[in-house]
Amino acid sequence: MGLLVDGEWKKDWYAPDDAGRFVRPKTRFRDQVSANGQGRFPVEPGRYHLYVSTACPWASRTLIIRAVKGLEEAVGVTVVDPRMGEDGWSFEGYPGSDQDRLHGARYLREIYQRADPHYTGRVTVPVLWDTRERTIVNNESREVLRMLDTEFHALAREPVTLWPEALRERVDETITALYEPVNNGVYRAGFAKSQDAYEKACRELFTALEGWEQVLSRQRYLCGDVLTEADVCLYTTLVRFDLVYYAHFKCNLSRLQDFPNLWNYLLDLYQTRGFAETTDLEHIKVHYYWSQDAVNPTRIVPLGPRVDLRAPHDRDRWGPRRLAPLPVPASGRS
Ligand SMILES: N[C@@H](CCC(=O)N[C@@H](CS)C(=O)NCC(=O)O)C(=O)O
Numbered sequence: 231m232g233l234l235v236d237g238e239w240k241k242d243w244y245a246p247d248d249a250g251r252f253v254r255p256k257t258r259f260r261d262q263v264s265a266n267g268q269g270r271f272p273v274e275p276g277r278y279h280l281y282v283s284t285a286c287p288w289a290s291r292t293l294i295i296r297a298v299k300g301l302e303e304a305v306g307v308t309v310v311d312p313r314m315g316e317d318g319w320s321f322e323g324y325p326g327s328d329q330d331r332l333h334g335a336r337y338l339r340e341i342y343q344r345a346d347p348h349y350t351g352r353v354t355v356p357v358l359w360d361t362r363e364r365t366i367v368n369n370e371s372r373e374v375l376r377m378l379d380t381e382f383h384a385l386a387r388e389p390v391t392l393w394p395e396a397l398r399e400r401v402d403e404t405i406t407a408l409y410e411p412v413n414n415g416v417y418r419a420g421f422a423k424s425q426d427a428y429e430k431a432c433r434e435l436f437t438a439l440e441g442w443e444q445v446l447s448r449q450r451y452l453c454g455d456v457l458t459e460a461d462v463c464l465y466t467t468l469v470r471f472d473l474v475y476y477a478h479f480k481c482n483l484s485r486l487q488d489f490p491n492l493w494n495y496l497l498d499l500y501q502t503r504g505f506a507e508t509t510d511l512e513h514i515k516v517h518y519y520w521s522q523d524a525v526n527p528t529r530i531v532p533l534g535p536r537v538d539l540r541a542p543h544d545r546d547r548w549g550p551r552r553l554a555p556l557p558v559p560a561s562g563r564s
Pocket of ligand 1: 231232257285286287288289303318353354355369370371372459
């Protein structure tokens with residue numbers, strides 16, 4: 231693990247704050263692709279490219295929306311090696327990952343150095359790359375998810391949106407509510423460097439999960455009866471929960487399987503088109519257990535747990551699964 235400082239690679243683990251808490255650094259590239267043909271980054275088929283890890287919950291958000299909307303021909307993808315060592319993310323041929331066919335790079339940091347030779351910050355996935363301007367448009371998953379859903383919709387094969395007009399505010403509030411206790415909460419527990427910081431993060435996580443368990447006892451999805459971006463954001467944490475976060479990050483007050491609604495909801499989402507195809511359970515396990523040697527110094531990847539995500543679920547009790555249809559307005563930025 232490491233980061234770039236003024237364009238130079240430095241080997242370094244995350245520095246905790248004074249109380250031993252994990253603090254996630256802010257992402258730097260925050261430009262927008264626009265549907266209306268204006269600005270530096272107009273939408274065009276084949277112009278933009280995603281660098282992702284199928285192990286990473288943030289990058290997986292972008293893979294799911296790309297698959298659900300049928301954007302595979304319009305937006306290319308390169309999958310990094312799930313093992314992130316001292317040199318950061320790389321293209322080293324682990325099964326299920328790619329070589330960098332755009333630049334022939336060995337490490338993802340070379341892509342950041344191309345975008346800004348003096349970049350200072352972490353080298354993270356996802357990255358939305360512009361092949362025309364040869365730069366990074368955006369590396370913040372929530373924003374890339376939204377752009378693929380709204381600004382790219384003219385290029386989508388499937389006429390659906392996960393940000394339906396009537397639910398926009400609710401979806402945005404839900405994504406925000408999930409972030410700190412749940413999506414980032416598992417990391418705050420797992421990367422804590424003090425007992426207090428760990429316990430606080432772990433308790434907040436389980437309190438939040440209990441709340442969502444209640445919500446999902448009343449309705450099929452987080453924001454009502456249609457699938458939204460908020461479900462994508464929760465899914466990428468839930469699918470890693472029993473597999474990795476329970477043991478590796480010590481999020482073990484209970485298993486996800488002990489929450490009947492959350493567990494059945496996870497099975498439902500996994501079995502929805504676009505989800506299982508973009509979820510690589512082996513990459514997930516290898517990434518966390520092998521890469522985070524400050525948490526797991528032996529780098530041994532456990533064999534279990536046995537989890538069957540193809541098992542029947544009870545979520546059809548609300549009737550057949552529904553996706554919200556287009557149209558969405560041309561520029562749907564939040
Ligand atoms: N806020 C970013 C976080 C992305 C992120 O932290 N990705 C992790 C992988 S799960 C990463 O690339 N970490 C490498 C590092 O921090 O050095 C987002 O949501 O896109």
